[in-house]
Amino acid sequence: MLKWSVLVYVVGVMVAVLHLHYTHRRMLTELQSVRTECSNFYCYYCCSGISPTSLCGSSRGKRDVSSQRKLRQKRQKQRTFLHLVPDSTYSYDERDTTVLSWAVGRSQGAALQVSGDSITVVTEGSYFIYSQVLYKDPTWVMGHVITKRLKGAETKLMKCLKSMPNNVSLPLNTCYTAGIHFLESGSVLELSVPRRSAQLVISAQSTFMGIFSI
Template identity: 35%
Template structure:
């Protein structure tokens, strides 16, 4: 049996050149357009302020927050609310670790919009979690993409839960926003 392999000399020069040029084209690195892989312009993550107790306002519990991570100028903290400085789309997220036996616990993330003549509150995200009776500890996490406008304020509140026990640990209870555009 004859060996059926070709050497470089056996291949027609024209065919070899075509193959080499195809390999060069395939192996070329494509330069990405600038900005095609950009990081978020701004983000803000809040954790519980362990020096303060949660604030009870009527039928709402408001967790005291402190800044744990921040970048950029599009988002800031003002009086326990996240304030949006630039219009755009944002990833909003929040988690609370509840330590109370009850049927259902949860929190709401809402947006406040202000104008000279009116103020509106809009519920953006809601998290509900059934609490086990035998070991009353369960997290409730929610997150979503929302369109926000300059001047909007975000807050995380716990409704109808004046006897709620909340974990004030930074890794268990947090609230934040990431600018997407």
């Protein structure tokens, strides 16, 4: 009886070992098949000049970020701007006006040109215009106007008015204005103070004018 039990046990162990051996061989065969398919896939894309990694989401995301960065840099390169600092002032008694003559502080692009007291728009488009003037005039109200001239017509784009302090030995006050305007090619801009012989502080930190495309 004992011999039969031992025989049954031995047979069971052999069956289990054979089953494990068969399972192991089958897994090795499937693994080899997967490796062959992967190798063929990689070879196909390499021979086609296509990187398999280009199909992955992470690589596609990197390409998208890189494309957006290049587009943003291209737009920044193309953006035209002028930042002007005061060079001198001169007064028109017959017009009761003081006009500022400008020097270029910073610039980029060829869509805008400056000459003396005026800015000429070469390329039409929407532009952001800003200006600030520091006054040291005892007159109770001071201010300036930005005017556009085009084909003989004159348009006031922006005005800035400021009350001056009284009862002080040296009245000082700044007036800042800014806005967005569409400017046609050939438009000429000028900043003027509607008062002859106006007393202004001519320094780059306090009096300036700028324009950039948007």
